[in-house]
Amino acid sequence: MRPSRTFALLALALVAALVAGVALGAVAVSPADISGALGRALTGAERSPADAIVIDVRLPRVLLAALVGACLASAGVLYQALFRNALADPYILGISSGAGLGAVLVLAATTGATAMRYGAVPAGAFAGAALTMALVVRLASFRGRLDTTSLLLAGIAISYTLAALTSFVMVFAREQMSAVVFWMMGGLTSASWEYVFAIAPMFLLGMIVPVASTRALNLMLLGDERAGQLGVPVERFKLVVLAAGSLLVAAAVSVSGLIGFVGLMTPHMVRLVLGPDHRTLVPASVLAGAILMVLADLVARTVLAPVEIPVGIVTALAGGPFFVWLLVRQELGR
Amino acid sequence: MIRRSRARSNTIVWGAVIGALALVAALALVGCGSETAATEGAGEAGVPEDAGSAAAFPITLTDDAGREVTVEAEPQRIVSLAPANTEIVAELGALDRLVGVTTYDDYPPEVTELEKVGDFITPNLEVIASLEPDLILATTGVQGDVLAQLEDLGAPVIAIDPQNLKQLYVSIETVGAAIGTPAEAETVVADMRAGIDFITETVSAEPAMPCFIEIAQDPLFTAGAGTLLDDLITAAGGQNVVAEEGYVGYSLEQLLQDDPAVYLATLGSMSDPSQLEARAGYDALSAVKNERVAVLEDNLVSRPGPRVVQGVGQIAVALHPDLFDAAE
Numbered sequence: 001m002r003p004s005r006t007f008a009l010l011a012l013a014l015v016a017a018l019v020a021g022v023a024l025g026a027v028a029v030s031p032a033d034i035s036g037a038l039g040r041a042l043t044g045a046e047r048s049p050a051d052a053i054v055i056d057v058r059l060p061r062v063l064l065a066a067l068v069g070a071c072l073a074s075a076g077v078l079y080q081a082l083f084r085n086a087l088a089d090p091y092i093l094g095i096s097s098g099a100g101l102g103a104v105l106v107l108a109a110t111t112g113a114t115a116m117r118y119g120a121v122p123a124g125a126f127a128g129a130a131l132t133m134a135l136v137v138r139l140a141s142f143r144g145r146l147d148t149t150s151l152l153l154a155g156i157a158i159s160y161t162l163a164a165l166t167s168f169v170m171v172f173a174r175e176q177m178s179a180v181v182f183w184m185m186g187g188l189t190s191a192s193w194e195y196v197f198a199i200a201p202m203f204l205l206g207m208i209v210p211v212a213s214t215r216a217l218n219l220m221l222l223g224d225e226r227a228g229q230l231g232v233p234v235e236r237f238k239l240v241v242l243a244a245g246s247l248l249v250a251a252a253v254s255v256s257g258l259i260g261f262v263g264l265m266t267p268h269m270v271r272l273v274l275g276p277d278h279r280t281l282v283p284a285s286v287l288a289g290a291i292l293m294v295l296a297d298l299v300a301r302t303v304l305a306p307v308e309i310p311v312g313i314v315t316a317l318a319g320g321p322f323f324v325w326l327l328v329r330q331e332l333g334r
Numbered sequence: 335m336i337r338r339s340r341a342r343s344n345t346i347v348w349g350a351v352i353g354a355l356a357l358v359a360a361l362a363l364v365g366c367g368s369e370t371a372a373t374e375g376a377g378e379a380g381v382p383e384d385a386g387s388a389a390a391f392p393i394t395l396t397d398d399a400g401r402e403v404t405v406e407a408e409p410q411r412i413v414s415l416a417p418a419n420t421e422i423v424a425e426l427g428a429l430d431r432l433v434g435v436t437t438y439d440d441y442p443p444e445v446t447e448l449e450k451v452g453d454f455i456t457p458n459l460e461v462i463a464s465l466e467p468d469l470i471l472a473t474t475g476v477q478g479d480v481l482a483q484l485e486d487l488g489a490p491v492i493a494i495d496p497q498n499l500k501q502l503y504v505s506i507e508t509v510g511a512a513i514g515t516p517a518e519a520e521t522v523v524a525d526m527r528a529g530i531d532f533i534t535e536t537v538s539a540e541p542a543m544p545c546f547i548e549i550a551q552d553p554l555f556t557a558g559a560g561t562l563l564d565d566l567i568t569a570a571g572g573q574n575v576v577a578e579e580g581y582v583g584y585s586l587e588q589l590l591q592d593d594p595a596v597y598l599a600t601l602g603s604m605s606d607p608s609q610l611e612a613r614a615g616y617d618a619l620s621a622v623k624n625e626r627v628a629v630l631e632d633n634l635v636s637r638p639g640p641r642v643v644q645g646v647g648q649i650a651v652a653l654h655p656d657l658f659d660a661a662e
Contacts (some may be wrong), residue, residue: 026585052618053590060614121552177455182553189553189586192614306588307578308553 003280006273010287014066017294021062024298026305027053061191064199064255065297066290068188071203071252072263073289074210077282078245080267081217082238083148089264090249093136093151093242094159095129099253101166102128104180108173121183122198122254129250132158137242146238147224185310186257188297195255202251207286209244213237214278221276261315262292265323272326292319390516395508398501399474399481399493406490408514409469415457419471419494420445421639422506425522426515434465441633441641463487469512496638498565499530505638522640529643530569533650536657537571543653545572546594546621547630549581549602551613556584562638570649572596590615596653597621600632628652 023034029050037054040047047055075090083092106124139154140146170180210217216237219227228234249263266289267281274280293311296318300311394404413434414420420439423432429444434451449465452458455476462470467489472481474495484491492512496502503523510519547563549555557563558578567574575592576584597610597619607627610616621627630652634645651658 026587027591047618050590052615053587056615056618057586057590178550179552182550187553189583190614194614301585301587306576306585308583308585310553310583 003274003284006280006284007287010284010291014287014291014294017291017298018062018066021065021294021298022054022058024302025053025058026301026308029053056192060193060196061188061297061301062294063196064191065188065293067196067199067203068252068256068259069262069266069289069291069293070286071199071206071248071289072259072293073266073285074207074282075245075248075252076263076265076289077267077278077285078210078217078241078248081220081278082241082245083152084221084223086268087264089260090245090252091258091260091263093155093246094132094162095246095249096253096258097159097162097166098132099125099129099250100184100258101162101169102126102131103183103257104166104169104173107179107183108169122195125257126250126254128162129253130246132162133242133246133250137239146235151238182310183257186259186312187300187308187310188256189308191255199251199255202247206244206248206251209240210278210282213240214282217241217278217282218276256311259293259312259315261312261319262289262296265319266292269323269326272330390511391514393511395492395512397492397508398495398505399478401481401491401493403490403492403512405469405492405512407468409467409490409512411465411467412469412471412513413451413462413465413467413489414439414471415451415477416454416471416473416494417441417633418637418639419473419509421637421641422494422509423471423513425640426506426510426513426518428513428515431513433467434462457484459483459487471509471512494638496562497560498562499569499642502562502638502642503527506640526640526643530646533643533646534569534571537650537654539657540571540654542568542571542573543596544575544592544594545596545598545653546575546589546592548597548599549636551599553583554586554589555581558582562642563635566635566642566646567598567649567653570646570653572649572653586615590618593620595621595624596626596628598649598652599627599629600635601629602632626652 023029023031029037033048033050034054037048037051039045040051041055072090076088079088079090079092080086082088102124103121105128106120110120136151136154136158137146139158140151143150166180170177173180216227216232219230219232220234220237222230224234227237252259267285270281270284270288274284292315296314297311299314299318301308303309303314391408392404392406394402396402410431411433412423412428412431414423414432415436417436417439420432420435421441423429424442424445429442432445432448434449435445436457437450437453439445439448449461451461451465457472457477457480459480462484467487470484470487470489470491472484472491472493474481474493477493481491481493490512492508494505494509496505503526506523506526507516507519510516510522545567547557547567549557549563556576558574558576558580560579561581564574564576575589575594576582578584599607607629610619610622610627616622628648628651630645630648634641634648
């Protein structure tokens with residue numbers, strides 16, 4: 001498929017997903033009521049009682065889903081290029097364990113005092129993710145050079161250590177266990193406009209690197225040495241990519257916990273259709289990640305409505321078979 | 335200004351709670367009196383009026399896991415693996431026969447000094463064995479898997495896990511039969527029934543109040559049909575807006591649509607009702623606008639034990655404050 005046509009399709013699909021996400025939910029709201037609610041919100045007119053469902057619940061949730069999906073997918077692209085490893089996902093360097101420990105510490109320390117907890121868990125998760133990344137990079141560059149293998153090893157070592165610490169804290173905060181487990185499962189149930197405005201700038205900031213350095217990302221696929229010969233300042237570029245990827249993942253993790261699959265699989269899906277060129281891979285992954293997440297969340301909150309299921313279950317259940325289908329289709333097409 | 339008025343209305347609510355609790359306590363005292371007499375009698379004369387029940391051993395019972403358990407003789411060393419079981423045993427006047435409880439146990443206060451056999455989720459088999467129990471009162475659910483292992487320790491194991499008030503009464507009678515205090519169990523159940531009937535009768539003056547109960551806030555979890563909480567709400571003159579079965583993650587959209595008149599929350603999920611307004615969409619809830627948010631003590635509404643009567647009292651006061659103001 002030609003890239004331009006694919007992009008048009010992806011953009012259309014995203015718009016359709018966003019509209020579906022706002023139009024559908026546990027409660028049936030008529031299109032007239034939705035447009036009325038949007039109109040009243042925009043003009044600042046007196047709100048009707050049902051407006052809260054559309055304006056305060058659905059709209060921020062759908063937008064947050066799109067942002068989280070875009071963050072995870074673009075972080076996946078960055079890490080997979082950096083490690084030249086198809087199995088690299090946004091959580092590969094222990095960022096999930098770091099965010100998890102941060103969140104668990106906050107949950108354990110704020111028993112009951114939930115007014116504080118409400119804003120503190122995302123902050124704790126973000127701090128945990130950022131500190132972990134700094135620690136991993138510091139450890140990996142201990143001998144002066146930031147090579148990929150030691151980065152990966154440092155990431156795994158830190159990851160296991162932090163995961164163990166998380167479990168250890170949970171032993172002492174058994175009563176918080178369900179909160180912790182649900183946080184780890186990930187989800188968008190606590191979506192609010194505050195969250196949207198908190199991660200939107202991080203998303204924009206984090207996207208500067210993948211958008212501005214698609215050529216360097218392509219060259220990185222040739223190996224550190226070749227990339228260096230072709231003018232990429234390899235060491236510094238790796239750090240910049242790590243920083244951008246970490247920012248994107250930390251942003252997503254802080255508001256939605258650990259949502260699997262989207263970061264790992266979205267870039268692969270896009271590659272199967274458009275090829276590995278980062279000039280198309282980056283923007284297409286952003287769109288595809290957003291679409292996937294919005295649709296997965298839509299399913300999570302409607303399939304058993306009014307009961308909600310964790311969105312991670314949907315992303316993995318739907319994404320796995322879809323990925324297999326893409327692979328098989330490609331094989332048959334040859 | 336708004337805060338102050340809320341604080342004042344809170345004081346009123348709590349005043350009413352205390353009023354209701356005093357009433358319940360008075361009812362319970364009547365029960366305690368007769369119970370103490372029975373226990374003392376048993377202690378002094380060995381086989382007094384309770385002759386029938388004392389001779390009831392060995393006794394075979396069916397527990398809440400559907401198992402048939404035979405207790406050979408009156409247990410003297412009881413291990414309780416759930417706070418609710420401990421409260422039942424204490425209420426039946428057998429506190430002095432308890433030798434081990436979990437780290438979660440905190441009522442009555444004396445039990446915190448007993449040997450700890452691990453927590454509710456992972457009881458420690460070695461510690462339990464070392465206490466040489468002659469009766470283990472376990473539960474199902476998380477402990478369902480260890481029942482067989484517990485049985486291997488040699489003592490009879492009874493799993494107690496009532497899902498509603500009716501089953502709770504049966505559970506208390508089961509425990510009473512198992513520890514040789516059937517008469518006390520009868521009294522306790524009769525007192526509980528009387529307490530709950532009194533509350534139910536009082537609240538029947540007003541139509542059932544539509545309400546929602548939050549047991550976790552992120553993700554939003556609630557107790558639906560078939561849960562003990564749902565039953566307590568009904569007894570307290572409430573109508574749970576959640577019709578789904580069991581403990582479920584609930585859609586915020588649906589909650590806004592249901593728009594319950596009263597919003598109940600357990601203490602563990604929320605301690606500061608004023609924080610509700612800060613949550614996305616919550617300012618549209620009638621319960622929040624009308625300041626009809628109440629925080630319930632977890633241990634009174636989630637532990638299936640004798641104190642659920644107080645829990646029902648708390649819920650009733652939250653749902654029908656006017657009725658209890660008048661009673662005061």
